[in-house]
Amino acid sequence: MKRCLFVLAVLLLLNACALIGLGRQGIGKIPLSELEPTVEFVEEKEVEVPQSDIGSVDADQVISSYLRLMESPHGEVRRQAMRRLADLNMRLAEEKNAELAEGKTLESLPKAMRDSSYARAAELYQQVISDFPKQADDATIRYQLARALALDGRSDESLVELDNLADQHEQADELVEVQFRRGEAYFLRREYREAADAYKNVLSMGKDTEFYDKALYKNGWSRFKLFDYEGALENFFPLLERLKEGADVNEDVKMVTQELIKDTSRAISLSFYQLEGPTSVSRYFAEKGRTEYEHEIYDDLAALYLKQERFQDAAKTYDAFVQQNPLHPKAAFFQLNVIKTYVEGGFPSLVLPAKESFLKQFGVKSEYWTQADDNLKATLKPNVITNLEEVSSHYHAKAQREKSKSSYLVAADWYSHFLELSQDEKDVAPYHFLMAEAFYDAKEYQRAIKEFDIIAYQYQTYAKREQAAYNILLAYQALEQQTDPKNVAAINQYKEQTINYTLLYAEYFPESQRSAELLLRASEQLLTFNRVDESIQASEKLLALPGVKKKELTDRAKVIIANGLFDQKKYKEAEQALSRVLVEVTLKPKDRQEFQERRAESIFKQAEAFQEAKQIDLAIAEYQRLISVEPNSSIRPKAEIEAAVLLMQQEKWQEAKNALEGFRGRFSQHPLAEGLDERLAFVYEKLSLWSDAASAYQRIASKTKDPNKAREIQWYVADLYLKAGNSSAAIVAFKTYYDKHKEPFVQSMEAQAKLVELYQKAGNDSQVTFWRNKIVSSYRTAGAKNTDRTRYLAAQSAFELAEPMYEQFKQIKLTLPLNKSLPRKRAMMDKALKAYGDIGKFKVAEFTTASTHRVGELYLNLAKDIINSERPPGMSELELEEYQYLIEDQAFPIEEKAIEIFSSNSGRAAQSIYDEWVKKSFEALSGLQPARYNKQELIESWFGGS
Structure with a gap:
């Protein structure tokens, strides 16, 4: 199986060497071990051995075959056998080292493997070159020779071979590897200039070679060793970018790549460290342009400073990134690192400013926070909260110590950040309350009120809601106290706000021990603003509060309600409230009387x-x-x-x-x-209680100051007694009238007439006579005041006064001797004649005819009495006859006088006067002169009689 020409093996040489230097007291030195690359490249050449057509044979047989071929008379056969034998030795030597590394013993290995070595391979490669110079594969054989020498520990000889190869085979396919190997060799020899030149040659051969990244890495380190830190960065940064681009390769290479990235980053940090630190970093990115891994560079540099315990430099590094990239997602975390650095470095005076800076640049009121996504905010939130707590608490404590308004306001401002962090009451409310308290202590009462209002009446579960509500009242009280007394409008406004918030307090916190007292205070203040209805409502709320309340409070509330309803003219409700006060409230006698009056x-x-x-x-x-x-x-x-x-x-x-x-x-x-x-x-x-009415009118009359009214009432009183049939009272009333009211005269005369009538009914003749005489006397002295009515009353009284004389006259009988009885009768007649004669002076027809008739009757009665008088005893008939003639002679003239008077009276008929008395005169004449006056019916017909 053919393997790659070079396999990248990574040997990590990371260690945690202690830093050498002055620590926090000065700039420490970086140990030399820290200034070396931690990734080394060791390449192994795979030797290709042609496969035999014969079945599998072992290495010893192959070696024996190659050794026999080396004896061939054919030069090319010998060269190929020699070269392949060298390659086989290289491979077997590598395998032997691997087996031994795994713990196998040399004796356990095959003989061919035991006998193989890099030295034998080098010897064979050298022989090939010596025996067969300038062959087509000369460059490859020379490279293998250099490699075998290197693996055999003969680095100087290997380097000579590499140098020669580079000089003699500029077009060789292996040249890029040769140059890299040269660079590696010189780097190990600390000949950094030559190493840099070799690495540079590799780089010049293009980015597509497999040694390009390695050359960048080692060239950067070479320049670093030459103190060319900026030149080093020109290699490290391109390498870093290439490595990051290929970081997602297969897992075998990924680990190596990550380690190389790590060390390249370290190299970059060391380079900036040797320059001007964060200043150089900022300048570099300002010139070269921003990258997405820029923050890593700052972070690595800061970490390097921290390792050296150069805390302030580390903090400056973090801060430099923040200043250059204020909106970068990592900026906030770098500022947090600044804080952490100051804490770890023991710089307490710098911690608080750093935290403030963090909150200002990355807190909830910053542009950074505004443009941050939800995930970033969620990550930062705990840090924001922690720092807010510390900063706000610091300023609040400072303000409380110094009584400093500015510090209170600073603390309040920091507390306000909490309100932006969350909408959850349980998270926000405690800080909101502290913010409001800070405003209050800063005497910023209006701002405090605004916040306490939210806490008290918008939050639902916060334990200090009630206290917040009460603090609003204290704030308005403070505002009122600090206001110029002349500014009545402002003071009244604060008072009204206090009232409104008091009512709100009681509504939201009815079970509070303060509610009753506050409601009473509000109720009384409402009265000062003439807001009576609201005052009543406040007092009613007080009474409706749950739980036991102080009696003095409820008593006062009941009084306010009662008085308020009364003042509002809600009298039905007021009566009920007043009754409650009188029954339930403890009152002083004076107050009780007042409430009774109001009820x-x-x-x-x-x-x-x-x-x-x-x-x-x-x-x-x-x-x-x-x-x-x-x-x-x-x-x-x-x-x-x-x-x-x-x-x-x-x-x-x-x-x-x-x-x-x-x-x-x-x-x-x-x-x-x-x-x-x-x-x-x-x-x-x-x-119809006439007497009672009369008594009432008498009282009226006694009190009136109007004499006319008193007079009229007195008359009416008398009339009422008449209606009541109470003659005695009527007499008294008429007498009182007469005594007090001589005017008007006519009415006075009527009163006398009423008295005559009443006494007449009572049978009191003397009083009748008295009052009739009064009437006549009054008439006679009245003169022009008299009227037809008074004249009539006087005529009537005079006639009635004469009538008793007439009766007395009639009662006197003529007895013997006549010379004694006749004068008495004549005297009474004269008296009567005079009385009847005076009546005519009144010129009242009714009583003139009556009195005239009575005069006629007087004469006629006398004449009859004379004729019928007693005869003297012992007279003879003749004497009696002559006596009769004598009496008749005496009576006849008197009778004639009577006839004359009757005739005179009846003659009034011709004057259209035909009353009772005229009629009686006719009757008398008809008896005296029948032939002449016995025509009564005819006479009556003249006057409408029947």
Whole structure:
């Protein structure tokens, strides 16, 4: 089986030699072993041995065959046998070394293998060249000779052969291998200039040779050894790129390639290390262009610095890549390496700035994070969180120590990064709370409020939600305190916000121990803004809170509700709330009285509402309920009056009477008692309680300052007593009227007339006479004040006063002696005549005819009494006859006078006066002069009689 001419074997010489130098205290030296290539190339030439046509034979037989052929007289046969014998020795020597390496003993090997050696092969190759110079395969044989010498440890002789081969066979197929071998030989001899020239010759033969990559590698190292670091890089970088392009070859070669890549990268790092470190790297890529493995170069260089404990240089290297490639996916991790380096190197003062730099360049608010894919973000997230925690905590702690606003704000800003990292409450909330606290401590209250609001009312499970809600209230309180007292608008705005957030707090955290007190405070503040309805609602929420609450808080809430409803004129609800206060709240006597007054007013207002709605019965019921519920309230009198008035409107007279009388009995001196008697009087009249009405009117009259009204009422009082049939009271009323009201005169006269009438009914003749005389006397002194009515009353009284005289006159009988009885009768007649005669002066036809008729009757009665008078005893018939004539003579003129008077009175008929008395005069005349006056029916027909 034919094998490849060269097989790449890798001998790894990596070791962990300790660094030599000053460590962190200075620039250490890299051990020489670290400055050597770690990959060596050893090639073995496969010797081709022609297959025999005979069956398989062993090596000894082959060797014997070649040795016999070497004795052939034919030169070419001898040359070929000699060459093949040399190749066989090379192969057997290689196999022998392999067998021995596996642990076999020399004695166990076949004789041909035991006897083979690289020295024997070299000897045979040299013989071929010497015996048969300048043959076509001379270059190949010479190369094999050089190789055998090298494997035999005769490197100097081998190099001479390679040099000669290169000089003498410039066109040989093996030249690329020869040049590479020369380079390898010179490199081992540390003759780096010659090695570099040889490797360069290999490179000049094109990229397609199998030695191109090896030459790049070793040429780079040669230049490195010659301190031509930039020249070394010109080899290492192209090699690195070629190796990376072929990294996905079969597994046998892949491992070797990876090791070569690794060492090439190391060589590049060493080169930059010897130059200006990261500065040189940055400059190189700036000139040559960016590559996808650029970060590996920086990383390897940094690793080299770290191995030397040159921590700051390592950090600078990582940072250089970051600065040159800020958006590279690896940039963030390099910055993390900067942090790690400072930590490991013991540079605490540099760690925090490095972490800040990491967060600013690669954190959630960076352009880097914005353009990063989800996988990259997921990888970076734990590091971002860790560094955020440390940086934010540092500034927060610093701010708390120094009370520094700027540090608080810095801490808050760092905390804000957490909010970008996750939408999960459990991850974000703790940092969000710290951020809000930092704003609060920095006195940035508005910003704190904004964040606490989210924490309190958007998060669902965070343990400090309630505290966040409470902190909002503290923040607004702080804003209020720091505001200029003159800026009332701003202060009020903060107060209103405090109220709103207090209500929200209680809604979200009803079981909090703070809720009740906060709600009460909000309720009271709402009152200062006249937001009564909201104040009531807040107090109701307080009462509805679960759990046990302090009584002083609930008491105050109940008071606010009651007062608020009352102030809002929601009287029905207010009454209920006030009743609750009076029953459940501990009150001072003065306060209790005030609430009772308010409850009474609430009921009163409900009654008024029914009244306005024309629901009178309901209104009455409410007024009466007020009296029952709050009997001692100041508004009770008004309620009683209102109820009474409505009862009057409803014509519920008996109930109205009871209400009004009750009010009068309790509140007669109350201002609302004004007009009470008027109402009572009206109700009494409706109930026909005339005496009660009269009493009421009397009270009215006694209080009125209007004399005319008092006079009218007094008259009405008297009339009411008349209606009541209470004559004695009526007499008193009319007498009172007469005594107090002489004017108007006509009414005064009427009062006297009423008294005459009442006394007459009472049978009190003396008072009748007294008041009739009063009437006549009043008339006579009134002069021009008199009217037809007063004249009539006076005429009537005068006539009635004369009538008793007439009766007395009639009662006087003429008895013997006449000279004694007749003068008495005449005297009474004269008195009566005068009285009746004066009546005519009144010129009242009714009483003029009556008095005229009475005068006629006086004369007629006297005449009859004379004629019928008692005769003296003992007179003879003649004497009696003469006495009769004498009496008649005495009576006749008197009778004639009577006839004359009757005639005069009846003559008034011609004046269209025909009353009772004129009629009586006619009747009297018809009896006295029948022939002339016995035509009564005709006379009556003249005046419409029947």
